[in-house]
Amino acid sequence: MLYGRQYLIELGSAVTLYVVLLFGANYLERALHPAFPVKIALALTPMLGALAAAWAIMRAIWRMDELQRRIQLDAIAMSFLGTALLTFAWGFAESAGLPQLRAFAVWPIMALFWTIGIIIAQRRYR
Incomplete structure (x- = not known):
């Protein structure tokens, strides 16, 4: 871990x-x-x-052992997809008046989704 x-x-x-x-x-x-x-x-x-x-x-x-790597892979995949979807949606919402999303905000978003992904993946493999 x-x-x-x-x-x-x-x-x-x-x-x-x-x-x-x-x-x-x-x-x-x-x-x-x-x-x-x-x-x-x-x-x-x-x-x-x-x-x-x-x-x-x-x-x-x-x-890490194989199970922990699998959990991390699942979490990173969820982080990648969550970040991609959120930033993509935000880009569309900018045309409706939301402020621009700065690049510095992407890593904290990714880290948040990674943490959520770890929690979900750990529960899945119990």
């Missing part, structure tokens, strides 16, 4: 790296007012922490 000690250390380290890089990049951008190419590089720097978090999640999934 996604709550073992090694996983928590790996994910915690990745999230810490992300936060440090995020605050560091924001500080440097405000302090230096860099030109465009450097500004883009600074803006993307926190992605190193995000990539480390993705790697920690993949390593945790690779360490």
